[in-house]
Amino acid sequence: MPGRLFLAKFARGLLTVWLIVTLTFVALNLSGDPIEALVGDQAPAEVIAHYREKFGLDRPLWQQYVSYVAGIAQGDFGLSLSDQRPAIDLIAAALPRTLRLGLTAFVLGLVLGVGLGIVAALNRNRPIDRFVMSFAVLGFSLPNFFLGILLILLFSLHWRLLPSSGDQTIWHLILPAITLGTHFAGTFARFTRSAMLEVLNKQYVVAARAKGVPRPRRVLWHALPNAAIPIITIIGLKLGDLVAGSIIVETVFAVPGVGRLLVNAVTSRDFALVQAILIMTSITMVLANLAVDAIYALIDPRMRAARSER
Amino acid sequence: MALTTLFRRKDDAPVKAEARYPAIVIAALILLGLILMIFLFADWLAPYDYRTQSLLKRLKPPSFLGGLPEHLLGTDELGRDVLSRLIYAIRFSVLVALGGTLIGALIGTTLGFIAAHFRGLTEEAIMMLADVQASLPFMMIALALIALFGGGFFLFVAIMGFYGWEVFARLTRGVVIAANTQDYATAVTALGAPARHVYLRHVLPNILSVLIVQFTLNFPQVILLETSLSFLGLGIRPPLTSLGQMLGAGRAYLTSAWWIAVLPGMAIFLTTMSISIVGDWIRDRLDPTLQAR
Numbered sequence: 001m002p003g004r005l006f007l008a009k010f011a012r013g014l015l016t017v018w019l020i021v022t023l024t025f026v027a028l029n030l031s032g033d034p035i036e037a038l039v040g041d042q043a044p045a046e047v048i049a050h051y052r053e054k055f056g057l058d059r060p061l062w063q064q065y066v067s068y069v070a071g072i073a074q075g076d077f078g079l080s081l082s083d084q085r086p087a088i089d090l091i092a093a094a095l096p097r098t099l100r101l102g103l104t105a106f107v108l109g110l111v112l113g114v115g116l117g118i119v120a121a122l123n124r125n126r127p128i129d130r131f132v133m134s135f136a137v138l139g140f141s142l143p144n145f146f147l148g149i150l151l152i153l154l155f156s157l158h159w160r161l162l163p164s165s166g167d168q169t170i171w172h173l174i175l176p177a178i179t180l181g182t183h184f185a186g187t188f189a190r191f192t193r194s195a196m197l198e199v200l201n202k203q204y205v206v207a208a209r210a211k212g213v214p215r216p217r218r219v220l221w222h223a224l225p226n227a228a229i230p231i232i233t234i235i236g237l238k239l240g241d242l243v244a245g246s247i248i249v250e251t252v253f254a255v256p257g258v259g260r261l262l263v264n265a266v267t268s269r270d271f272a273l274v275q276a277i278l279i280m281t282s283i284t285m286v287l288a289n290l291a292v293d294a295i296y297a298l299i300d301p302r303m304r305a306a307r308s309e310r
Numbered sequence: 311m312a313l314t315t316l317f318r319r320k321d322d323a324p325v326k327a328e329a330r331y332p333a334i335v336i337a338a339l340i341l342l343g344l345i346l347m348i349f350l351f352a353d354w355l356a357p358y359d360y361r362t363q364s365l366l367k368r369l370k371p372p373s374f375l376g377g378l379p380e381h382l383l384g385t386d387e388l389g390r391d392v393l394s395r396l397i398y399a400i401r402f403s404v405l406v407a408l409g410g411t412l413i414g415a416l417i418g419t420t421l422g423f424i425a426a427h428f429r430g431l432t433e434e435a436i437m438m439l440a441d442v443q444a445s446l447p448f449m450m451i452a453l454a455l456i457a458l459f460g461g462g463f464f465l466f467v468a469i470m471g472f473y474g475w476e477v478f479a480r481l482t483r484g485v486v487i488a489a490n491t492q493d494y495a496t497a498v499t500a501l502g503a504p505a506r507h508v509y510l511r512h513v514l515p516n517i518l519s520v521l522i523v524q525f526t527l528n529f530p531q532v533i534l535l536e537t538s539l540s541f542l543g544l545g546i547r548p549p550l551t552s553l554g555q556m557l558g559a560g561r562a563y564l565t566s567a568w569w570i571a572v573l574p575g576m577a578i579f580l581t582t583m584s585i586s587i588v589g590d591w592i593r594d595r596l597d598p599t600l601q602a603r
Binding site for chain 2: 012015016019020023024027028030137141142143145146149150152153157240241243244247248251252262263265266267269270271274275277278281282285286289
């Protein structure tokens with residue numbers, strides 16, 4: 001990708017994150033006194049003063065804002081109100097579990113979805129196509145919390161094959177990963193099918209067939225890279241769903257990850273922790289979207305040319 | 311690819327009259343009609359009050375599974391009639407989703423008109439806010455707002471109203487800018503009509519179909535959002551109920567009384583799927599490129 005365009009996108013991403021940081025600061029100050037929520041309104045004045053000083057709430061608003069933004073820039077998200085430990089430490093402890101579950105589910109969804117989509121496109125309008133597409137519709141219509149509960153009912157309670165909660169072993173990963181991955185498999189299958197159908201009728205695929213290229217090579221080498229562009233667009237758009245989905249799935253299967261941390265923080269109204277997770281997520285999302293843009297340029301030479309002209 | 315084309319014999323053949331109402335669309339429409347009836351007439355349909363407890367009749371299975379004949383779908387952990395709770399849960403879920411989608415459509419469309427009218431800095435600011443909202447999964451924004459402001463019913467509906475405004479804003483801005491260059495808009499403006507009149511009487515009717523399609527896309531999303539948050543215990547809370555709240559509360563009784571959780575789950579699934587099927591079908595029919603064939 002040309003450097004200037006990438007820089008412009010980076011600046012826009014930075015602006016987005018700064019706006020979210022600022023909006024959370026404004027919202028926090030609008031929502032009332034967090035110290036009162038923490039110690040209760042019956043607490044003596046010196047206790048309240050102590051906590052105000054501890055969390056830096058006794059300074060003027062602009063000073064609070066400056067030190068807040070400066071802290072975030074250095075990776076300091078403040079103290080969790082209920083736990084009194086740095087919010088970043090709590091997140092760091094929970095993050096590996098979330099990443100493991102999220103990545104497993106994502107890879108599962110991608111491989112299964114793209115594979116099924118190709119199979120469906122190659123067998124267009126045959127029973128196997130209709131079967132795959134029915135699965136796809138089911139996959140993205142089933143709410144993940146309901147799918148998770150159905151899986152627990154069948155595999156944990158009825159057949160007693162797999163554990164229903166926790167994340168101690170690899171076996172604990174299977175049901176949550178299937179729950180989270182099914183939605184993506186459905187979405188990717190749908191988009192891969194239509195992208196492949198479009199590409200399979202193109203002249204270059206017909207030409208490849210005419211010169212005797214065997215079918216597997218034709219599909220995987222000539223057609224798939226050209227169908228990859230809409231699929232990658234969907235990956236970028238669906239990352240948010242992955243984050244939202246993991247909040248639910250971690251709760252259903254009692255995985256002690258960032259999603260559960262967030263739900264507990266909201267329940268106990270620990271806004272310092274909530275905003276830390278919010279800002280970290282927005283940074284991740286902005287970076288992921290930049291990565292998707294970079295991948296576009298890598299796989300599509302036309303995109304490189306079109307962009308440098310702009 | 312549309313959902314409805316799945317169930318058609320050949321999706322590359324021209325749409326014939328008999329293919330206009332595929333069986334799956336009719337089934338989905340019937341189901342949605344049923345949900346609308348439940349939403350409107352919950353008070354008459356429910357055999358019991360959804361809050362009435364009876365500790366003697368706790369966790370009874372549905373009557374077709376050997377439960378009590380007077381509780382068709384069994385009872386929950388407090389002896390409340392599951393059928394009555396399901397009926398009221400559908401009413402609350404539909405109410406929240408309808409309210410939320412309407413608020414979002416109203417805010418978004420208004421901001422879209424404002425952006426397209428004033429252009430310049432106003433437009434930049436509105437579109438920047440839209441970008442911010444789109445950069446985070448809405449579930450997280452909703453959770454943050456709930457953490458800040460608590461969980462009252464009307465507040466929750468208002469938070470649901472924040473969902474999807476940015477899509478309506480972008481959509482409206484785009485079509486209004488396009489419509490403003492059309493001859494009919496120029497003509498009415500040249501005749502001396504004020505901008506408000508042009509927008510409300512001439513531009514809005516022309517872009518209404520686009521907005522309605524977006525409404526059918528947003529509505530099931532808001533249902534899923536509400537049920538997810540209520541499932542987590544952070545949306546609709548007792549004594550009120552919703553499909554997600556029932557499912558979340560019933561989760562603790564999966565071993566002994568699976569029907570408490572599974573029945574509302576099925577209701578959510580069937581509702582969102584029916585709306586997707588009907589929505590896709592409407593989109594196909596409104597799409598002029600498909601009709602031309």
